[in-house]
Structure formats: C-alpha cells, structure tokens
Amino acid sequence: MNAPHPQAARNGGESDTRKLFQPARIGDIEVANRVVMAPLTRSRADEAAGDIPGSAMNVEYYRQRSNAGLIISEGTQVSPLGKGYMATPGIYSDAQVEGWKTITRAVHEAGSRIVAQLWHVGRITHPDLTGGAHPVAPSAIQPKMIAYTRSGKVDVPQPRELSVEDIASVVDEFRRGAANALRAGFDGVEIHGANGYLVDQFLRDGANQRTDEYGGSVENRARFALEIVDAVIAEVGAGRVGIRLSPVSPFNDVADSDPQAVFGYLVEELNKRGIAFIHFIEGATGGPRDVPGFDYARARKAFQGTYIANNGYDGAAAIAAVESGKADAVSFGRLFIANPDLVQRLKHDTPLNTPNPKTFYAPGPEGYIDYPTLEAIAA
Numbered sequence: 545m546n547a548p549h550p551q552a553a554r555n556g557g558e559s560d561t562r563k564l565f566q567p568a569r570i571g572d573i574e575v576a577n578r579v580v581m582a583p584l585t586r587s588r589a590d591e592a593a594g595d596i597p598g599s600a601m602n603v604e605y606y607r608q609r610s611n612a613g614l615i616i617s618e619g620t621q622v623s624p625l626g627k628g629y630m631a632t633p634g635i636y637s638d639a640q641v642e643g644w645k646t647i648t649r650a651v652h653e654a655g656s657r658i659v660a661q662l663w664h665v666g667r668i669t670h671p672d673l674t675g676g677a678h679p680v681a682p683s684a685i686q687p688k689m690i691a692y693t694r695s696g697k698v699d700v701p702q703p704r705e706l707s708v709e710d711i712a713s714v715v716d717e718f719r720r721g722a723a724n725a726l727r728a729g730f731d732g733v734e735i736h737g738a739n740g741y742l743v744d745q746f747l748r749d750g751a752n753q754r755t756d757e758y759g760g761s762v763e764n765r766a767r768f769a770l771e772i773v774d775a776v777i778a779e780v781g782a783g784r785v786g787i788r789l790s791p792v793s794p795f796n797d798v799a800d801s802d803p804q805a806v807f808g809y810l811v812e813e814l815n816k817r818g819i820a821f822i823h824f825i826e827g828a829t830g831g832p833r834d835v836p837g838f839d840y841a842r843a844r845k846a847f848q849g850t851y852i853a854n855n856g857y858d859g860a861a862a863i864a865a866v867e868s869g870k871a872d873a874v875s876f877g878r879l880f881i882a883n884p885d886l887v888q889r890l891k892h893d894t895p896l897n898t899p900n901p902k903t904f905y906a907p908g909p910e911g912y913i914d915y916p917t918l919e920a921i922a923a
Contacts, residue, residue, distance in 0.1 A: 560891055563866045564874065568613065570850045571820020572783030573657050573731050575613030578866055579887050580823075580852055580875035583616045583661040583734070583788070587905040588912060589633035590643075595621070597633035598643025603650045604913045608884035610654030616734050616788075616823070616875070619663035620644075622721035623714075625677050626742070628665030630692065631907070635660060635721045641728045648729030659732040659786065660725035662718055662776070666742030667703035667751075668796050679703040680710065682745050682752040682759065682768070687797040711758060711768060714742070719775040722785075732784030735772055738825055740796025743769050744789075747806055750799035762806045770813055782818040786852075790825035791838035803837045811843045821850035823875060829855065844870065859890040885917040894918060 560566070565577045586605070590596045597620075609615060620635040621627045627634070634640045644660070651658045667681035670691035681703035689700040706714070722733045737743040745751040746768040752759050758767055769787075776785050791800075791807040800806060814822060826840055827833035833856055844851050853862075853871035862874035880886050882899035889896055903911020 562863055564863050565887070565891055568850075568873065570614060570873070571732065571785070572781065573614065573659070573820065575657050575873075576655060577613035577887060578873035579612050579862070579890065580873050581609050581612040581615040581880045581886075582823075582854055582875040582877040583618055583736070584877055584881060585618050585629060585632060585905070586912065587629055587631040588907060589631050591631040594637060594639055595627065595632060595634040596637075596639050596643040598646040601909055601913060602643075603646050606647050606658070607650040607654050608913060608917075609880055609886070610651050610656035611885055611887040612656055612880070613873070613887075615651060615656055615658040617644075617647075617658060617660045617730070619661045619736055620721070621663050621665070622717040623664065625669075625674050625680065626664035626666075626717070627673050628669040628691070628741075629905070630673065630694065632663075635662070635724045635728065636717065641724050644725075644728035644730070652729070657731045659734050659784070660721070660728070660730045661734045661736050661788070662721045662725070663736040664714060664717070664742040666745045668700060668741060670698050670700060672698065680706050680714075681742070682706060682754055685751055685753065687740075687751075689797055705754075708756065708758070711771075715768070715771045715775050718772045719779050722776040722779045726780055726784075732786065732820060733776060733780060734821075734823060735769075735776060735785070735787040737769055738788040738790035738795075738823075739793060739829055740798040743772065744796075744798055747810070748798045748800040749806075750801075751797075762802075762809050765806055766810045766813065769810060770817075773814065773817060773819065777817060777819070783820050785819045786821035786823055786850075787814065787819065788823040788825070790829055792827065792835040793825055793829040793831075795829040800837075804839060807838055808843070808846070811846050815847045815849070819849055821852050821873075822847055823852040823854060826853060826855045841870070859893065862890070881911075882915050884913075884915055885919065888918055892918075 672693035684705045686702035791803040827835045850872045854875040865871040882897040
C-alpha cells in the first residue's frame with residue numbers, strides 16, 4: 545500500500561472520493577489533489593533589491609495556499625526586459641533564486657508542489673519598468689495598452705521587432721529560467737504562452753506580421769513557442785514542463801484570424817513532446833467562457849498529458865469537469881486570493897470570502913495574507 549501524501553496527513557487523513565480531491569500525477573509531479581492554484585501577479589517582490597521574492601510575507605502567502613495539489617507561481621520574468629509590471633519577481637539572478645528557495649521550501653513543508661511560471665511580457669511594458677530598455681515583440685505593432693509605472697499610467701510604446709539573433713537569446717533566457725527554477729527548488733515550470741505576452745504575440749497573426757521563419761504560416765508562428773518548449777525540456781525534462789495557453793482571449797490586445805488552426809497545431813506538437821500539462825484559459829481571460837474559435841474538447845482528446853482547465857470555475861463546475869473527464873484538474877485564481885484554504889472550502893461547500901480587487905497589486909499584507917480561514921473562524 546502506498547503511504548499517504550504528506551498533505552493528506554496534515555489534513556488529518558481527510559479523504560474524499562470525488563476525483564477533484566484525489567491524488568494524481570501531473571507528468572513527473574505527484575500531487576495530493578487536482579485543485580491547482582493559478583498564477584497570480586501580486587506585485588509584492590522587493591523591487592528596490594532587484595525584483596527579489598522571498599520576504600516573510602511572500603513565504604506566508606504561498607504557505608497558506610499549500611492545500612492546493614499544485615501551485616503555479618506568479619509570473620516570474622526570465623530577464624529584466626521581460627518585466628511588465630511593478631514589483632514582479634524575476635528568476636534570472638542568483639539573489640532571486642535564493643529568494644524563491646524560501647518559498648518552495650515552505651510549500652513543500654506544507655505538503656504541496658509548486659512550479660515556476662516563466663514569463664516574458666514582450667510588448668506589454670514600458671522603459672520605466674525595464675531599466676530604460678525598449679519593449680520588444682515579433683513585429684513593431686503598438687498595442688492599445690496602458691502601463692502602470694512609478695510615474696503613473698503611461699501609453700505602451702511601439703515595440704522593437706526582435707531579430708532572429710534576438711529570438712535565439714530569448715529562447716536561451718527561458719532555458720536558463722528553467723534551470724534556475726530547479727535550483728530554486730521548484731518541481732517544474734510552466735511556460736507563459738497566454739494572455740497576449742511574448743509567446744502569445746508570436747502565435748497570433750494580429751501581433752505577428754513577420755515574413756521570415758517566425759511569421760506567416762501556422763508552423764512558423766508556432767516555431768518560437770516550440771523552440772522554448774524544446775529548450776526547457778532539454779534542461780528539466782518533459783515531465784516537469786507545462787504551458788499556459790489562451791487560444792481565443794483578446795487580453796492585452798491580441799487576436800488571430802484562425803485560432804483553431806494555430807493552437808490546434810501547437811497542441812499536436814506539444815503532445816509529440818510528451819510535456820506534463822497544458823493549462824487552458826477557456827474563453828476570454830477573466831470574462832465569458834463561450835467565445836467561439838477553438839474546440840477545447842478536441843484539444844483534450846489530442847493531448848495525452850494533463851489538461852488543466854481554467855476561467856470562471858466554481859466548486860461544482862470543477863467537480864463536474866473532473867468527474868466527467870472534461871479536464872484532469874482545474875485551476876482557480878481569484879478564489880485562491882481570497883480563500884487560502886480553498887480546497888477545504890470546496891470539499892465542504894462552505895461559504896467563500898470575496899476578493900478585494902483594490903488590494904490585488906497593493907503593497908503590504910492587506911488582501912494578501914490576512915483573509916480568514918475556516919480554522920481561524922472556528923477558533
């Protein structure tokens with residue numbers, strides 16, 4: 545008989561026969577349940593010290609939420625140029641790696657698993673956030689977006705088009721980010737290929753109008769994403785690699801004329817590589833789920849790894865999705881912000897705290913580590 549998962553032991557051996565709450569294996573990563581904490585930008589890294597995570601407050605935030613079977617870290621930039629928001633953490637310096645070690649250690653001690661989301665925002669930034677460096681993108685197309693900097697709200701400028709040599713350098717930044725993630729104690733990595741950031745910009749023909757081997761055809765537009773996947777696999781192994789995709793989301797001013805073609809091809813190629821999981825934002829990020837243009841059920845059949853569903857799920861919908869086989873796991877974002885003990889609340893169908901958007905990106909503990917848990921309320 546297998547020994548109980550450490551997290552189950554910490555929960556007093558509590559069991560639940562519903563699949564969402566049963567142990568699973570995501571690639572090479574064993575998890576106590578199929579509830580996933582989605583990546584959540586919280587803007588509470590030490591920016592003055594070099595975008596370093598690992599403060600006592602950061603550690604407590606992740607520790608509180610370690611009832612999730614798998615935690616996907618907040619987006620962590622693979623280079624200074626990949627940064628798009630104030631006080632977001634990096635994973636390219638030794639000091640950042642040391643900071644992350646304190647977080648991964650706390651998560652593991654609490655019985656959970658954690659992967660690092662590797663992030664490059666591409667054109668969704670401003671020189672005020674990148675040390676003066678100009679934003680980059682597949683094509684020099686200015687998005688209709690605002691950046692929030694220490695100087696206030698500013699228009700995102702027209703980006704510089706990456707050269708082929710630049711692209712190779714960015715791919716290597718993702719590779720080094722994956723290597724650093726393992727050094728920092730993460731169990732794996734998730735490549736951020738969603739929400740209109742750099743990988744997504746290459747995939748979408750609304751943002752990518754290149755005429756070289758990285759633009760034009762579906763295969764060419766998917767090349768950058770797949771080169772990153774291959775580089776990361778070579779560093780950490782396919783069983784510790786996932787990717788987040790948002791095939792039809794217009795988030796950050798991206799669009800595509802045929803998302804089924806480009807993302808359908810990408811899913812098939814990812815399946816060939818045997819990666820651990822694809823994390824799908826179904827529909828528009830933070831918005832309606834019934835956006836046409838991509839067949840998620842078809843992707844589910846085409847991909848043999850773990851399918852993690854995301855976007856607007858509540859407990860009942862998540863339980864139903866995993867029981868029916870529509871998804872292998874379900875990730876929750878805002879619900880995990882306001883409910884650090886979300887798994888217990890979903891198990892027992894207890895009331896949920898309401899998140900306070902005013903504190904999502906504000907500094908300090910309010911709205912970060914002070915949401916009440918069921919245990920605290922009972923005491």
